[in-house]
Amino acid sequence: MKKSNMIKFSAAALTFLGISATGVKPVKQPAQAASKRIKVISKQYVTVWANYQKGRHVATHLKKGSSHFVYQTATDSMGNLWYRIGKKEWVMAKYFNQVKSAKKAVKAKKIKKTKAKVKKTKTVKKARSAASLAASWSAPMGSKALAKAVVSLAKQQVGKAYVKGSKGPNAFDNASLVAYVYKQAAGVNTGSSTKSQVKKGIAVDPSSGFAEGDLLFWGSKNKPYNVAIYVGDGKYVTAAGDQQGVVQASLSTYFWPSRARRVL
Numbered sequence: 001m002k003k004s005n006m007i008k009f010s011a012a013a014l015t016f017l018g019i020s021a022t023g024v025k026p027v028k029q030p031a032q033a034a035s036k037r038i039k040v041i042s043k044q045y046v047t048v049w050a051n052y053q054k055g056r057h058v059a060t061h062l063k064k065g066s067s068h069f070v071y072q073t074a075t076d077s078m079g080n081l082w083y084r085i086g087k088k089e090w091v092m093a094k095y096f097n098q099v100k101s102a103k104k105a106v107k108a109k110k111i112k113k114t115k116a117k118v119k120k121t122k123t124v125k126k127a128r129s130a131a132s133l134a135a136s137w138s139a140p141m142g143s144k145a146l147a148k149a150v151v152s153l154a155k156q157q158v159g160k161a162y163v164k165g166s167k168g169p170n171a172f173d174n175a176s177l178v179a180y181v182y183k184q185a186a187g188v189n190t191g192s193s194t195k196s197q198v199k200k201g202i203a204v205d206p207s208s209g210f211a212e213g214d215l216l217f218w219g220s221k222n223k224p225y226n227v228a229i230y231v232g233d234g235k236y237v238t239a240a241g242d243q244q245g246v247v248q249a250s251l252s253t254y255f256w257p258s259r260a261r262r263v264l
Helices: 003-016 102-135 144-156 174-186
Strands: 036-040 046-049 057-062 067-070 072-075 081-086 089-092 096-098 215-219 224-232 235-241 245-250 259-262
Touching (some): 144 224, 174 224, 174 235
Antiparallel strands (some): 036 096, 072 081, 081 089, 215 224, 215 259, 235 245
16 A cells, blocks of 8 residues: 555544544534533532542532532432533532523512412402492391491490481481491491381381391381481480480380381
8 A cells, every 4th residue: 555545544544533633632522511500409518529430529519509500410320310510520419409590580480479469369359349248238137246246336336426417436317327337347238318227137026026236217117217226135226316416225115116127
């Protein structure tokens, strides 16, 4: 074989083996892209090893909170997962958490914020729905707890002034006293006039006795001139007039109610 042919053959063989014919240096391979980013979660320093199978450890330790890129993963004979974070730098995966990208972190934050907003909206709607239900007059019949709340609040108004057309809380007329007490104590809207209040709830026979919280009326069937709240023990609370104001009085056969309604 001719000398020139021998030189060409040798150069080709060296190139095939990854060695330059001139400088005898290895051919550079493309750099491997990082697959993910990880962060140290171990409370102690993490040891870095030269390889993941019986390797000697490198004189490097990673601090808690430090982050690193992963270029390769591998599993040793014991089934432990390892990450390659450098040329000859291996660490055990159990000491790390994957770091979310800034884009993913922002997305997760937005999702969390949206969920919180939806939850708050549902809570507000639920509360408003409950308030709307309570504001309607049709509260459950026989609601003793609400009736007692009405009686208690009615008694607390005794001694306040009577002012026609006033809606409280410092002065009332007979209809506004009922409206105020029922709204505040039971969330029930009775209306602001005796004409509307005499239509609420169910009728009660005045001769059969009354229950706490019942509305007592005096006067005509459809437009009584006075209304009171029965508070038990034969007594009622009403806004009696300019001179008396809000009083607690006892039922009398001479002044017996002409009608009664049970709203609770």
